[in-house]
Amino acid sequence: xxxxxxxxxxxxxxxxxxxxxxxxxxxxxxxxxxxxxxxxxxxxxxxxxxxxxxxxxxxxxxxxxxxxxxxxxxxxxxxxxxxxxxxxxxxxxxxxxxxxxxxxxxxxxxxxxxxxxxxxxx
Amino acid sequence: xxxxxxxxxxxxxxxxxxxxxxxxxxxxxxxxxxxxxxxxxxxxxxxxxxxxxxxxxxxxxxxxxxxxxxxxxxxxxxxxxxxxxxxxxxxxxxxxxxxxxxxxxxxxxxxxxxxxxxxxxx
Ligand code: FES
Numbered sequence: 073x074x075x076x077x078x079x080x081x082x083x084x085x086x087x088x089x090x091x092x093x094x095x096x097x098x099x100x101x102x103x104x105x106x107x108x109x110x111x112x113x114x115x116x117x118x119x120x121x122x123x124x125x126x127x128x129x130x131x132x133x134x135x136x137x138x139x140x141x142x143x144x145x146x147x148x149x150x151x152x153x154x155x156x157x158x159x160x161x162x163x164x165x166x167x168x169x170x171x172x173x174x175x176x177x178x179x180x181x182x183x184x185x186x187x188x189x190x191x192x193x194x
Numbered sequence: 195x196x197x198x199x200x201x202x203x204x205x206x207x208x209x210x211x212x213x214x215x216x217x218x219x220x221x222x223x224x225x226x227x228x229x230x231x232x233x234x235x236x237x238x239x240x241x242x243x244x245x246x247x248x249x250x251x252x253x254x255x256x257x258x259x260x261x262x263x264x265x266x267x268x269x270x271x272x273x274x275x276x277x278x279x280x281x282x283x284x285x286x287x288x289x290x291x292x293x294x295x296x297x298x299x300x301x302x303x304x305x306x307x308x309x310x311x312x313x314x315x316x
Contacts, residue, residue, distance in 0.1 A: 073230070074251070082251065105227055106293035107253050108195070129196070129204065129254035131229050171228035 074132070075166040077140075082132040087142035089125040096193070098185025102178055107134060111142070111182035115190055119150050126182070133172035134179070140164050141179035150187055156180070196254070197288040199262075204254040209264035211247040218315070220307025226296045229256060233264070233304035237312055241272045248304070255294035256301070262286050263301035272309055278302070 074082070091112035099110045107130035114123035124146050126138040141161045145153040158180040162168050168176055196204070213234035221232045229252035236245035246268050248260040263283045267275040280302040284290050290298055 073228075105253065106195075106291055131227065131253040131256070132251035134253070169228055 077165045078136045081136035081139040085139040091125050096186040096190030098182040100181040109178040109182045111186045113186045133175040137176040138179040199287045200258045203258035203261040207261040218308040218312030220304040222303040231300040231304045233308045235308045255297035259298040260301040
């Protein structure tokens with residue numbers, strides 16, 4: 073049912089945790105399943121995402137997509153990060169079952185919310 | 195949204211893992227969200243559940259209810275374990291949001307499936 077990459081990122085999530093005094097924080101909820109996700113971004117003066125962490129109450133698919141999404145945005149500019157879609161994240165994981173696609177939206181939405189939070193503060 | 199007990203069992207799940215050569219193993223899927231859960235039981239000759247472990251791809255609510263359910267069945271007889279409902283597990287956690295009740299069914303169903311697996315083998 074799940075690809076090797078999904079299982080790997082589920083069992084060994086990258087960048088799980090919090091960032092104190094983050095440059096931007098995004099919290100989103102999933103209306104379909106009631107799960108929540110929070111992404112923390114640390115953005116430097118050159119507008120490069122130096123660090124990123126996530127926390128979620130979501131399922132294995134939410135954990136795996138967040139883990140992959142944080143890897144994809146780390147080291148990127150704000151513009152590059154904005155362009156990363158949940159489709160790109162799912163492709164990097166070699167796919168997700170259709171019933172789990174809505175879970176993957178959490179990571180994309182939380183990253184956008186965190187970038188928005190950063191933009192509002194700057 | 196989540197009680198202190200739910201957050202505690204989500205962040206520090208009890209009895210997560212596998213049992214090699216378990217007396218009974220139950221695997222169930224959740225049609226609503228596509229998540230899966232597996233429970234391993236170690237049952238002794240007096241039909242007492244000596245050890246129990248779980249693994250799940252499910253969300254935080256599934257993790258918390260499984261963690262609590264495994265604590266409730268540990269040390270119990272097969273008959274006592276059969277009588278533990280997801281309602282009892284949710285009460286032990288001081289409740290769950292309605293959207294998450296279907297997640298709590300996974301643990302109950304997986305325990306029943308594991309007891310059934312044990313019964314079939316003996
Ligand atoms: S949403 Fe699937 S187990 Fe909770």
